[in-house]
Amino acid sequence: MPSGTETMTAEESPVVQYCSDLIRLDTTVGRRSERSAAEYVAAHLAGAGLTPLLLEGAPGRTNVVARMAGREPDLPPLLLHCHLDVVPADPAPWTVHPFSGEVIGGHVWGRGAVDMKDMVAMTLDVVTTLAASGRKPRRDVVLAFVADEEDGGTHGAQWLVEHHPDLFADCETAIGEVGGFSVPSPQGSLYLLETAQKGAFTLELTAQGLAGHGSMLNDRNAVQVLSRTVAAIADHPFPLRLIDTTRTFLERIGEAFGIEEAAQHPEKALAALGMVGRIVGATLRHTATPVVIQAGSAPNVVPSRARAQIDCRAVPGFEDEFLAELRRLIPPEIIWNTVPRGSGHENAMDTALTAVVTDALLAEDPTAQVVPFCMSSATDARHFSRLGLTCYGFVPLRLPPGTDFAAMFHGVDERVSVDSLVFGSRVLDRFLSAF
Template sequence: MTPRYGEDEVAELCGDLIRIDSVNAGDNAGPGEREAAEYVAGKLSEVGLEPTILESDPGRANVVARVEGTDPSRDALVLHGHLDVVPFDAADWTHHPLSGEIADGCVWGRGAVDMKNMDAMILAVVRRRLSEGRRPPRDVVLVFTADEEAGGHYGAQWLAERHPEVFEGCTEAIGEVGGFSVTTEKGRLYLIEAAEKGIAWMRLTAKGRAGHGSMLNDDNAVTELAEAVGRLGRHRWPVRLTPTVQAFFEEVFGTEVKAEDAEAAVATLGPLARMIGATLRNTTNPTMLQAGYKANVIPQIATAHVDGRFLPGYEDEFFQTVDELLGPNVTRDFVYHDVAVETPFKGPLVKAMADALIEEDPGSRAVPYTLSGGTDLKAFSRLGISGYGFAPLRLPEDLDFSGMFHGIDERVPVDSLRFGVRVLDRFLGYC
């Protein structure tokens, strides 16, 4: 049978990857990424590459391979995707999240959006190009990582720290959470991630005097913590328009938007408002509380967890405000802390992305935006690599794409995957 490459095999590749259980529950729990890594390495080997599997811990596998370009003297480009996915409750799904089933024109399952779709598109376009003898203009380093969903300690961070040689000569990268379409009154826009908020998952601790629940106690750790958590959770952070957010407004509205008008402008964006609204300001969302062991015992210690996100350029302001809100009797330490990143939306790589999109979807526009979450790009940025989120998908207007990240009934249209392969193929030829 004649092998199928490119857009003809991308849905199959995506379904195969989804059927591999690579759930990452954090704390190094779960089956790991080894089986997925071996699948990816096998698909790359079939077209003549020599991929390497690098394990940071048993089962926590990363795959790397280098595609030689026609001009190896040029700086190299990283194409990266992660192999792990978040947990799920199968009882809530229409199709089992590990089925990889194709139904109603979509590939269903955990990872269909985040981000085995992009893994499949990378494999499909690389396999097609190499099977046809078409090398990219410059070296392309393929990186499929473990552990992105838990901070990348066994994946991107480990690779950057322990195997920087993988990224020799690399200056730019593309990865997840960008390049997907949204339809607005301004036409079809493709959002390319040019910035990411920083991450501050914090553990708060209050210590007081333990005692009997029936007695007076003016040193109650639970009360102290609850008041601090309330101050953080209710704090209205000021609007801060970063360069990427301002560039988004100028592209969409055709004019500069002032800070005092930003929320009103975002409100006109329909479903997109939820995603863009989170990039106007820093945020602190309490997520966990723990204290005590019996109803009539005042505990000595109370703890809480807060998910903090700070805009590029505003980390110092963020922590200064957090400490003021906590007060002197509540301490904080990090569960996880990572940098914010921002890349100017200009230059040859941006032009290559925009041109590839427009040639496949005439009349559309590429627009920069800030991601309220984070990706493996944070780790690669420490090696001097700048990058964008560019996993191109032309989506139906009524599909709540952003709502399916870590959500129920995660799915991606087959036509969108095929579109993405065509765009990535053009992009690799231009970059």
């Protein structure tokens, strides 16, 4: 287990210092590079006896890849991937500065605390502890700390997959974000393991019309045509589509909260989960969310063209149905196309990996129950899955009661509890030692 946690306070644990240090290294995507965090990670990996590679998809957009030898080298290696970049944070509404990494009230505060410098810190803690104790994971572990996840992975996971696939060639399974966090229930702690992920693409719409003066009648106004189409898509009630992962999720939530036939009444199960229901609720059906509308530049001129972009997320296995429904909602006068942003996937729940995940959690939390769920957004798993890897979301965190975990992602006052970090390191250590 991570060294010294039995004799020191949680706040004195190295994992807390790692997390705080990483938050102070501003790696805001689009504004700062990941180089500083990559060098920090590489130095600690080298200190643990590993040989990290620093690989850049663009100047400063630095990825770190290293391989940790296991006790049974004949087993297929595990890929453990984390991203080093974070989304922007305006300091004005924050309680503490988002890049301070301060430890206040039993939490490490700052941008990236849960997305996902917490996992970077836990990984460094486990790697350095294993090295210090002379222990090894069961199998080889390929560690990838990547750039650019928050902006699509062009210089990070996608670039590594396209330019350095040999680094992952013998891997079969991967863990990364999002999953492993706890939800309280009357039957104990439910730990949501991501076993599926929706696919993502951008729907681009263009309306051509007749330019003219805003004061005149115009039955070929491109803005009107586009607006009606965008509204029709956004308001469309896409049908319920329960994949095996989601059906199992609802059944287990129903058992834990005493909800009969939860799969037939998913809204009851989601309500029982509170804020976490926001994460899972979007996976029950396809979603199409307008995100960009562009038209005109003057208050009295009707433009000849109007454009829109819609963020589309497809339930895995139902992509063709989703496209057919969108096609039906788009009138002939609209020109449209789709830009793929990652395929969805669904993995089996009852595997050797999930069994070890369960055992590792139970060793630290005797009330633990593992529940599969589908992720509504895309992660770097979309890139690594192109190599044939089976990708799961597992960042173990036992959350304090009342935590609005969904609000921590890209939100104001992002923070992670010190106890959660220490717990996560211990679970991750057990997992890597046994899997």
